Amino acid sequence: MSIQLSNQEPFAKGGNRLCFIHPDDPGLVIKVRRPDRPLEKKRKAKKFPKNLRPLSSLDDNLEEFKVMRSLDKRIGESVYQVVSRCHGFVETDLGKGLVSELVRDGNQKISHTLKQYIWDNDFTEECQQAVTEFAKTWTSLCVPSRDLLLHNIVVQRELDGSITRLLVIDGLGSPNLVPDSFYSRPARKNRAEKKIQKLHEKIEQLLAQRGAEEFPGYHGLLIHDGDASLNSTDERSEN
Ligand SMILES: Nc1ncnc2c1ncn2[C@@H]1O[C@H](COP(=O)(O)OP(=O)(O)O)[C@@H](O)[C@H]1O
Ligand SMILES: [Mg+2]
Incomplete structure (x- = not known):
């Protein structure tokens, strides 16, 4: 059905x-x-x-x-x-x-993207640490991806607001027609490292825009936060 x-x-x-x-x-x-x-x-x-x-x-x-x-x-x-x-x-x-x-936070609301997190909170020391942790795992696993965009990574947080981890929710896979398995491990690691370098560049770009009043673009901004009380069109919630 x-x-x-x-x-x-x-x-x-x-x-x-x-x-x-x-x-x-x-x-x-x-x-x-x-x-x-x-x-x-x-x-x-x-x-x-x-x-x-x-x-x-x-x-x-x-x-x-x-x-x-x-x-x-x-x-x-x-x-x-x-x-x-x-x-x-x-x-x-x-x-x-x-x-x-x-991906939801400890308070059950849908986790914000890294773009929104940095926009709202700055690139805090805690967030820097979370990115470092993420980068370590990403490169050691040699995960193939297109460019890692700030709106395709979400920041999962505990009930007290502290960061649990970063998770990629879009943009995986190889950008070209050659399958990733074709490359040797050092080559795959090198590609993953390059993606992390680019991620840092994207963070720098966002930080430079941060003084502006409006969030740049609609990508990475939630329409609603998944709080059940907001789903008024859900028939079951009317019962
Ligand atoms: N698994 C998920 N958990 C939490 N939020 C998500 C998840 N998947 C997508 N989102 C949110 O939805 C937005 C759009 O989803 P995405 O998969 O990136 O769509 P598109 O392929 O059109 O870019 C993301 O930027 C993120 O805010
Ligand atoms: Mg996306």
């Missing part, structure tokens, strides 16, 4: 997907493709030769699922120290949805 999502508001949206709380499990997120970003349109915007690729190769949900399956096989349980778990596909009234672990 298809899961109904169209009666609730997504808690966040990225460039490609809308994120909803799973109606049957508040610990899971269902990601569906944005209806205003059809794959045909996405392919048309690509340059040659990428515009010749099959539409399925541009489907972020499908790509993420494949990458997560291969990471699980290659790295195993330890990858979940730095990456959220993926649970496969469900049918929804907004199309095929990819189910993943929804």
